[in-house]
Amino acid sequence: MTLDATTDSTPDSTDSTVDSSTAATDEALRFALQGEDLEGDAQRMTTAGMARRLPRLLREALALAWRVDRRAAVALLACQLVSAITGALGLLATNQTITALVASGHITARLRQAVPAICVLAGAAGLRALFGIAITALSNRLSPMVTREAQFMMLDAATNAELSAYDHPGFNDRWDLADRGAATASDMIGLSQNLISSAASLVSAAVVLAIIHPLLLPLTLLAAIPQAVAATRAARVAYEAMIATSGLRRVMGMLRWHLGDKWQADQIRSDTIAPYLLGKYSAAAEEVERQTNRAVWRGARISLVGSVAAGLTSGAVWVTLALLLSAGLISIGSAGTAVFALRAASQGLQGMVGYGAQLFRSGLYLDHWSTFVAEASGMRLARGHGVPEAPAVVAARKVSFTYPTAEKETLHEVDLEIRRGEIVALIGENGSGKSTLMRLLCGLNLPTAGAVEWDGVDTRELDPHALWRHVAVVPQEFARWPMSARENIHLGQPRPDGDTSVLRAAAASGADDVIASLRSGLDTLLAREFWGGVALSSGQWQRFAVARSLHRGGGLLVLDEPTSDLDPRAEHRIFTGLREIAADRAVILVTHNLANASVADRIVCMEGGRITQSGSFAELVNQPGIFQRLWSLQSDRPIPEQRHQDQKD
Numbered sequence: 019m020t021l022d023a024t025t026d027s028t029p030d031s032t033d034s035t036v037d038s039s040t041a042a043t044d045e046a047l048r049f050a051l052q053g054e055d056l057e058g059d060a061q062r063m064t065t066a067g068m069a070r071r072l073p074r075l076l077r078e079a080l081a082l083a084w085r086v087d088r089r090a091a092v093a094l095l096a097c098q099l100v101s102a103i104t105g106a107l108g109l110l111a112t113n114q115t116i117t118a119l120v121a122s123g124h125i126t127a128r129l130r131q132a133v134p135a136i137c138v139l140a141g142a143a144g145l146r147a148l149f150g151i152a153i154t155a156l157s158n159r160l161s162p163m164v165t166r167e168a169q170f171m172m173l174d175a176a177t178n179a180e181l182s183a184y185d186h187p188g189f190n191d192r193w194d195l196a197d198r199g200a201a202t203a204s205d206m207i208g209l210s211q212n213l214i215s216s217a218a219s220l221v222s223a224a225v226v227l228a229i230i231h232p233l234l235l236p237l238t239l240l241a242a243i244p245q246a247v248a249a250t251r252a253a254r255v256a257y258e259a260m261i262a263t264s265g266l267r268r269v270m271g272m273l274r275w276h277l278g279d280k281w282q283a284d285q286i287r288s289d290t291i292a293p294y295l296l297g298k299y300s301a302a303a304e305e306v307e308r309q310t311n312r313a314v315w316r317g318a319r320i321s322l323v324g325s326v327a328a329g330l331t332s333g334a335v336w337v338t339l340a341l342l343l344s345a346g347l348i349s350i351g352s353a354g355t356a357v358f359a360l361r362a363a364s365q366g367l368q369g370m371v372g373y374g375a376q377l378f379r380s381g382l383y384l385d386h387w388s389t390f391v392a393e394a395s396g397m398r399l400a401r402g403h404g405v406p407e408a409p410a411v412v413a414a415r416k417v418s419f420t421y422p423t424a425e426k427e428t429l430h431e432v433d434l435e436i437r438r439g440e441i442v443a444l445i446g447e448n449g450s451g452k453s454t455l456m457r458l459l460c461g462l463n464l465p466t467a468g469a470v471e472w473d474g475v476d477t478r479e480l481d482p483h484a485l486w487r488h489v490a491v492v493p494q495e496f497a498r499w500p501m502s503a504r505e506n507i508h509l510g511q512p513r514p515d516g517d518t519s520v521l522r523a524a525a526a527s528g529a530d531d532v533i534a535s536l537r538s539g540l541d542t543l544l545a546r547e548f549w550g551g552v553a554l555s556s557g558q559w560q561r562f563a564v565a566r567s568l569h570r571g572g573g574l575l576v577l578d579e580p581t582s583d584l585d586p587r588a589e590h591r592i593f594t595g596l597r598e599i600a601a602d603r604a605v606i607l608v609t610h611n612l613a614n615a616s617v618a619d620r621i622v623c624m625e626g627g628r629i630t631q632s633g634s635f636a637e638l639v640n641q642p643g644i645f646q647r648l649w650s651l652q653s654d655r656p657i658p659e660q661r662h663q664d665q666k667d
């Protein structure tokens with residue numbers, strides 16, 4: 019394909035018409051939530067399933083609260099209990115008050131008789147209000163702590179998992195769902211608290227109703243069934259809509275990130291891609307709105323039917339009460355109390371059903387969180403306990419490696435040895451497996467077959483954290499930490515001599531020139547997105563990436579395209595200093611610039627995950643093979659005068 023073939027039809031940048039079918043069929047945008055049974059979750063959302071599940075959810079919420087603040091969790095439960103008891107006392111006092119007031123005799127005498135009950139009533143109301151405030155304060159205190167703990171547990175599990183965990187199918191999807199679960203963890207506390215409050219109101223009202231007449235309690239409970247069913251169905255409809263639109267919402271999130279991120283901002287303009295992306299965004303948003311609206315109306319219809327049924331059943335309860343009164347089976351005082359108790363019971367039931375449904379839904383999200391934490395914890399770094407010294411020899415012995423999502427091997431029976439004081443260059447075409455081999459030699463990944471050995475010890479037997487203390491890596495995609503220039507070099511691990519080491523590493527990589535130009539030197543914040551931070555160019559960042567690897571020291575230095583963004587002067591400084599740097603460590607250099615590979619003692623060529631050639635620069639350049647082919651392609655661009663001469667010849 020010729021380069022100018024793309025210029026035949028210049029896209030119309032003003033045309034915002036987008037083929038929305040692309041958004042629906044584009045593989046990259048389908049975002050299947052692999053390994054999840056979300057539809058199954060929704061199917062399990064029945065009233066009976068919810069009733070079975072709620073006790074466990076309450077236990078989970080309390081366990082989280084217990085984890086973050088035991089005293090607050092115990093105080094919350096104690097306040098709930100006292101509040102329920104005062105509620106029941108209040109209702110019983112209501113009964114006594116009404117009975118005293120409607121009794122025969124002079125009104126003064128009746129009032130005097132009612133005074134103790136009125137005092138209990140007022141005291142109970144005051145205490146309930148007081149405990150209500152304490153309950154709200156305690157649950158507001160616990161909620162953010164629970165979310166922070168849930169998020170911390172996720173981060174801890176993820177950062178301590180094997181690197182290969184990230185390559186497992188659907189890991190990132192599950193991370194997203196778990197993140198949402200962690201955010202809802204705080205809701206669990208509030209909802210649990212409301213559920214317990216509602217249950218407490220119900221229990222206290224139930225006790226009073228059972229005392230007044232045994233028929234009233236079962237009738238009240240029966241009356242709540244239609245509402246419970248309707249609330250669960252409505253919650254299920256909302257959850258199903260969430261699942262149906264989750265893929266599209268992820269697409270929207272991804273597009274928002276790409277459209278707003280500064281790294282793509284220039285290309286969005288120069289490639290005139292904004293209308294196309296905005297079209298995709300609108301198509302996804304409209305579909306989400308359509309499905310959500312449908313669910314909202316379905317939910318409203320279900321709630322309406324539930325409310326009508328609840329009204330009819332409540333009517334039946336009131337009729338029963340009237341019949342009991344007219345048959346003389348209960349007194350007027352008890353009937354009056356029953357009115358209050360029935361209202362309290364109905365509010366308690368409504369609360370239990372409503373909060374129960376919400377808690378159940380939040381519980382489904384929390385399940386994603388606990389599944390993720392369990393999954394990531396299951397992939398926790400659990401290797402040997404050997405503590406290595408800086409290695410004299412790092413070796414790959416018949417190493418093969420297959421990524422969890424890949425269909426075929428990336429590395430096949432690779433044998434390689436690198437010794438301290440030696441520089442080995444890894445050469446090969448894109449995708450030949452250089453970075454993968456490098457990650458195995460550093461113990462970041464473990465081989466699928468064969469072994470990587472440090473001084474004869476399999477990296478599986480070594481404590482990974484102890485091993486990484488001897489490793490310094492400059493990856494292709496190096497981190498640009500939003501921290502000070504100093505922290506970007508010592509990475510929170512300063513040496514005893516402090517800035518002296520930092521500045522020495524900076525001098526070797528060329529970062530010293532950058533630091534000298536910064537307004538506060540090493541103290542300067544390198545992050546444009548934060549107020550007052552300084553933006554660096556790609557090459558300036560790369561100098562910091564090299565400086566941090568040199569500051570780290572360690573017995574194995576791995577440089578994966580370390581000078582790809584550097585100007586010739588900066589590149590020259592690094593390569594002329596490399597021999598000195600390699601004096602007391604093994605150095606692996608991955609590079610596509612074959613001239614740079616001449617600094618190495620040995621060049622190793624990779625093709626399709628295998629080592630196919632190895633030797634010095636002089637040997638390989640004269641030997642038929644991949645190195646010679648790549649070298650001749652790289653040298654096939656004579657400078658203009660020479661080209662002119664070649665044409666004349």
Ligand SMILES: Nc1ncnc2c1ncn2[C@@H]1O[C@H](COP(=O)(O)OP(=O)(O)OP(=O)(O)O)[C@@H](O)[C@H]1O
Pocket residue numbers: 185421422423424428446447448449450451452453454455
């Ligand atoms: N995380 C991953 N999951 C699945 N396959 C991967 C993963 N990372 C790399 N690969 C595949 O492994 C092969 C080797 O990739 P690797 O990055 O090691 O190549 P490389 O030689 O370093 O390439 P380059 O010169 O472009 O940096 C490629 O085909 C790539 O698609």
